[in-house]
Amino acid sequence: MQMTKMGETVLEIDLSALEHNYRFLRSRLKDTTKFLGVVKAFAYGSDSVAIAKKLESLGADYLAVAYVKEGIVLREAGIRLPILVLHPLPVSFDRLLAYELEPNIYSVKILADFLQFAQKQGLKRYPIHVKFNTGLNRLGFSEAQVDELAHVLEGRDEVEVVSVLSHLAASEDLNEREFTEQQIASFERIAHALLPRLKRRPVLHLLNTSGIINYDRAQYDMVRSGIGLYGFGNEASIDRQLKPVATLKTVISQIHTIEKGQSIGYNRAYKADENVVTATLPIGHADGIGRQYGNGKAYVTINGHKAPIIGNVCMDMIMVDVSGIDCQEGDEVVVFGERPTAEEFAMGAKTISYEILTGISQRVERKIKN
Numbered sequence: 001m002q003m004t005k006m007g008e009t010v011l012e013i014d015l016s017a018l019e020h021n022y023r024f025l026r027s028r029l030k031d032t033t034k035f036l037g038v039v040k041a042f043a044y045g046s047d048s049v050a051i052a053k054k055l056e057s058l059g060a061d062y063l064a065v066a067y068v069k070e071g072i073v074l075r076e077a078g079i080r081l082p083i084l085v086l087h088p089l090p091v092s093f094d095r096l097l098a099y100e101l102e103p104n105i106y107s108v109k110i111l112a113d114f115l116q117f118a119q120k121q122g123l124k125r126y127p128i129h130v131k132f133n134t135g136l137n138r139l140g141f142s143e144a145q146v147d148e149l150a151h152v153l154e155g156r157d158e159v160e161v162v163s164v165l166s167h168l169a170a171s172e173d174l175n176e177r178e179f180t181e182q183q184i185a186s187f188e189r190i191a192h193a194l195l196p197r198l199k200r201r202p203v204l205h206l207l208n209t210s211g212i213i214n215y216d217r218a219q220y221d222m223v224r225s226g227i228g229l230y231g232f233g234n235e236a237s238i239d240r241q242l243k244p245v246a247t248l249k250t251v252i253s254q255i256h257t258i259e260k261g262q263s264i265g266y267n268r269a270y271k272a273d274e275n276v277v278t279a280t281l282p283i284g285h286a287d288g289i290g291r292q293y294g295n296g297k298a299y300v301t302i303n304g305h306k307a308p309i310i311g312n313v314c315m316d317m318i319m320v321d322v323s324g325i326d327c328q329e330g331d332e333v334v335v336f337g338e339r340p341t342a343e344e345f346a347m348g349a350k351t352i353s354y355e356i357l358t359g360i361s362q363r364v365e366r367k368i369k370n
């Protein structure tokens with residue numbers, strides 16, 4: 001028997017696609033607007049170091065991660081850009097400082113905790129970012145707390161507010177335009193009340209990717225983009241102009257011919273009511289392909305043809321229907337990338353590109369393409 005060189009499951013990361021998306025997003029902004037690249041959660045499941053290095057070389061102004069440990073990985077890889085930590089927790093302040101990461105301060109308590117820490121460390125004008133809740137009701141000071149915040153900061157030189165931000169709840173949903181406009185108005189009232197009470201004028205930023213697309217008049221001094229950099233704009237017309245950065249590929253391990261009446265996989269979830277040909281692929285829920293994608297909800301592409309996932313997703317494998325598709329053991333399989341896109345794959349199970357992308361587990365090797 002002929003030995004073929006078989007591939008394995010890999011997540012290819014295309015840095016030229018990232019460059020294309022970065023330039024596309026930038027082209028929708030004023031030249032003077034700063035750009036923060038969101039690289040939390042392994043850069044949306046891709047590779048945070050490779051993405052951050054590329055963004056640094058492209059001239060991005062800032063990076064953001066969710067947690068301190070994600071920022072440490074970037075610093076240890078030599079990233080010099082300022083890094084905003086969106087959700088710092090007091091237990092990690094020591095490490096935040098050691099790695100020159102900048103905390104997002106979102107509540108009276110975390111402000112008090114950070115000021116106490118800063119005083120103990122003898123810090124002077126350590127950069128902090130202040131986040132306001134304008135309607136998402138997740139993290140942030142309320143508009144009513146502007147005065148209290150300004151008061152606490154008065155005469156404290158341990159920290160300096162380098163930016164003031166908020167986050168939109170429904171920037172991709174034009175049925176919520178009125179709500180979003182209210183968030184924008186609230187943010188402007190906050191800035192108007194707070195800025196005169198700060199020693200230096202901070203950078204103002206509100207927009208995420210869909211905000212850049214739909215509300216560019218609220219770009220202020222900086223925008224924060226995540227999903228757009230990775231190739232998705234929460235809107236088909238925008239998706240067509242972006243390029244997916246991540247392509248999840250695998251390979252056919254084995255082909256079976258299943259006769260009418262036989263079943264496939266655990267719990268016999270699929271019963272063949274005619275003869276079918278299946279391919280078994282080395283990727284399963286432990287790799288991030290959840291059980292919700294099984295039983296026909298999603299498809300992969302083999303030699304240009306759609307092959308639906310049949311039966312239940314296993315931990316390390318899925319079976320797909322390749323009846324009528326010209327394919328062999330060892331052939332390449334695209335789980336998502338150009339077709340289906342991660343967004344299309346996700347839609348099959350009624351979820352969104354963000355979830356499928358960030359869920360690809362660390363067991364899957366990342367292969368960087370320059």
Ligand SMILES: *Cc1c(COP(=O)(O)O)cnc(C)c1O
Pocket residue numbers: 038086167207208209210224225226227228
């Ligand atoms: C994740 C995140 C973003 C990025 O949002 P996208 O929709 O991916 O562009 C921006 N700002 C904050 C506060 C976030 O948590």
